[in-house]
Amino acid sequence: MKTIKIIWLFWALLFASTRLFAQEASITIKDDQAALPLQIAFTKTTNLIFPYAIKSVDKGSREVLVQKAPGVENVMQVKAGKENFQQTNLTVITADGQLYSFILNYVAQPSILTIRLEKNGSEKPLVQFSQENDNEAVMKESAFKISSKDPVMGHLRSKKFDVGLRLNGIYIKDDKFYFQLQLNNWSNIGYDVEQLRFFIRDLKRSRRTASQENEVIPDYVNGNSKVIYSRSGQVVVVAVPKFTIPDQKVLMIQLMEANGGRNLEIRINNRDLIMARRF
Incomplete structure (x- = not known):
């Protein structure tokens, strides 16, 4: 009986490993x-x-x-x-x-x-980690210092079901933009972040044509961007490469809730972007 159990366990593990690698x-x-x-x-x-x-x-x-x-x-x-x-x-x-x-x-x-x-058969490593160089160290230090600055703007905000997203300021240093964001949760339900997105899209979208979205990939994020605990708030600083917004387009900052509907958006125009403060 013991032998039968061992054989059954062997085939079960083999089947599981086959499914994993598939x-x-x-x-x-x-x-x-x-x-x-x-x-x-x-x-x-x-x-x-x-x-x-x-x-x-x-x-x-x-x-x-x-x-x-x-x-x-x-x-x-x-x-x-x-x-x-x-x-x-x-x-x-x-x-x-x-x-x-x-x-x-x-x-x-x-x-x-x-x-x-x-x-063509590249032998590169499976994962390449970000290199810690002087420029990256400066970027991280800048983001940390900006996180403690007082808000310099507040008109760009979004709120839904007692959860809020506000842009406190835009800074620029060494060809990097730094967006200081305030995340608030006034509700009794924690907010698990599905995604914090930056992307450029058309100012006016037509139902008849597909809307093109260009992702702006962050170089670094300072602060907790994964969860907003109930009745709490936090500052997140996002560093991205310098850019400008083409005509008839806007920059969107989107905060999406995992398995929920409290999704928030902030729309940023080129006028807001070019007013970025030097740091």
Whole structure:
């Protein structure tokens, strides 16, 4: 009887390990112009591992959520922001100058959740961590100092169901923008952050045409951007590369609640951006 149990346990572990590795894949890219099909879900996150650091991201629909994995430079996390969204695309440019194009489709249960992308058999490490250099140290120190500054603006704010998002100030130093944000939760229910997004979109959106959104990827985030505890508030400083907003477009800061509906948005015009204070 003991032998039978051992054999059953062996096959159970073998089946489990087979299912685990079936959710990972490695793809070698030979044709730079070919768009890769990618299936994503609403309740699961798909991880894209690139051979070099991610420098630019552009998605074709607001119904898709993307972000760089915290603490690393070459891992992109993608999931659906809405079930059964219409087919759209995603473009990623990496530090080696390569462009990756994906066609995104919704599925409830993706067969693959982790994809490693390679260029003709690249032997790069699976994950590349951010390098701690002098510029990064200055950026982190600047963000820390800005977090303690008094608010210099307050007209850009959003509030819903006793949760608030306010832009306290915009600063610039060494070709970096620093956005000082105030996050408040006056309710008795904690707020788990699904995503804190920065993106540029059209000022006026038409229902007849697709709205293009260009993600602004943060270089560094100072403060707790993962949860706002009940009846509490906190300051978060987000550092991003210097940019300006094209005509007929606006910068959006979006705070999205995990498994909830208390989503907040702030719209920033070019006029607000160019008034950034030097630090």
